[in-house]
Amino acid sequence: MHIPDGYLGPATSGVMYAVMLPIWTAASRIAKRTLKAKQVPLLAISAAFSFVIMMFNVPIPGGTTGHAVGAVLTAILLGPWAACIVVTVALVVQALLFGDGGITAIGANCFNMAFVEVFAGYYLYKLISGSSPVIFRRRVIAAGAAGYIALNIAALTTAVMFGIQPLLHRAPGGESLYCPYGLNVAVPVMLGEHLLIFGWVEAAITASVIKYLQKQDPGLLEAQEEVSI
Amino acid sequence: MRTTIKLWIGVGILILLSPLGLALPEHFKAGDAWGEWGTDAVKELTGYVPQGLERLSGLWSAPIPDYAFKGWEERGLGTLSFAYLASAIIGTIAIILLFLLLGKLLGRESDDWDPRG
Numbered sequence: 001m002h003i004p005d006g007y008l009g010p011a012t013s014g015v016m017y018a019v020m021l022p023i024w025t026a027a028s029r030i031a032k033r034t035l036k037a038k039q040v041p042l043l044a045i046s047a048a049f050s051f052v053i054m055m056f057n058v059p060i061p062g063g064t065t066g067h068a069v070g071a072v073l074t075a076i077l078l079g080p081w082a083a084c085i086v087v088t089v090a091l092v093v094q095a096l097l098f099g100d101g102g103i104t105a106i107g108a109n110c111f112n113m114a115f116v117e118v119f120a121g122y123y124l125y126k127l128i129s130g131s132s133p134v135i136f137r138r139r140v141i142a143a144g145a146a147g148y149i150a151l152n153i154a155a156l157t158t159a160v161m162f163g164i165q166p167l168l169h170r171a172p173g174g175e176s177l178y179c180p181y182g183l184n185v186a187v188p189v190m191l192g193e194h195l196l197i198f199g200w201v202e203a204a205i206t207a208s209v210i211k212y213l214q215k216q217d218p219g220l221l222e223a224q225e226e227v228s229i
Numbered sequence: 230m231r232t233t234i235k236l237w238i239g240v241g242i243l244i245l246l247s248p249l250g251l252a253l254p255e256h257f258k259a260g261d262a263w264g265e266w267g268t269d270a271v272k273e274l275t276g277y278v279p280q281g282l283e284r285l286s287g288l289w290s291a292p293i294p295d296y297a298f299k300g301w302e303e304r305g306l307g308t309l310s311f312a313y314l315a316s317a318i319i320g321t322i323a324i325i326l327l328f329l330l331l332g333k334l335l336g337r338e339s340d341d342w343d344p345r346g
Contacts (some may be wrong), residue, residue: 005288049240094320095289220232
């Protein structure tokens with residue numbers, strides 16, 4: 001899901017940076033106001049977790065690979081704005097140090113994984129959890145479902161970015177200038193592989209860590225409940 | 230034990246296991262993630278390399294490209310796994326340093342924290 005340099009034209013890359021700028025600004029302001037001191041180490045842990053979990057490439061035998069992101073888990077623990085910062089940091093480190101995701105595509109990749117997945121996951125978790133206490137089984141199911149659906153929504157927005165390139169930019173001879181595949185290929189492939197495989201990995205990771213924290217330290221899950229945005 | 234310490238141990242275990250993220254795709258003959266091909270692979274798939282893609286693909290030369298040390302690409306799975314593990318450690322250290330910095334910027338002055346929680 002890490003769009004490399006050269007797959008998006010300047011219009012898409014530029015717009016995505018422009019969209020992310022106010023989101024990053026708001027995220028820092030809101031995180032500064034709402035985060036409690038004891039939650040701050042969790043930011044670093046969540047970013048490290050997200051970074052490492054993205055290194056676990058899950059193979060589709062004979063085909064492609066994909067991975068979980070861990071963005072929904074962070075959103076549940078720290079709220080969507082702090083999670084946006086957390087996933088952004090992980091993505092920036094991946095792009096700068098390891099060339100995983102392009103420099104020109106940092107805005108786009110952050111939009112998909114640090115904004116779309118984070119916010120979709122957070123509100124789905126809230127919606128499915130309802131008013132159930134944090135130690136209820138329903139919370140684990142909510143976390144898993146939110147992880148599955150939100151990763152797929154992020155896969156869809158990523159696929160749309162890839163797929164609109166042939167519509168936006170073509171050489172005089174008709175060849176694509178950037179991503180060579182249109183929406184008719186990008187959307188079914190990206191969405192298909194995430195619906196079938198990678199979404200379940202995100203669901204399992206999100207649900208199992210929430211289940212662990214319910215036993216280990218339910219207070220952590222409650223800390224976020226008090227912050228209403 | 231404090232939860233933060235336990236969670237750091239969890240991250241540590243994941244770091245140690247991270248070479249699986251390299252070995253499993255290799256074992257199951259799975260290639261690049263969709264849309265993350267290099268220019269050679271794009272040419273193989275579509276018969277041409279889009280001009281813009283060709284121009285921009287080399288824009289950034291990362292110090293540890295694709296979690297492998299430069300010049301080690303052909304050294305086999307064992308060495309690549311070591312580089313992958315080292316990358317997981319280096320990336321995690323970079324993230325901790327960034328959050329120590331961000332903590333100063335985001336936190337209130339009185340709220341100095343350390344990663345141990």
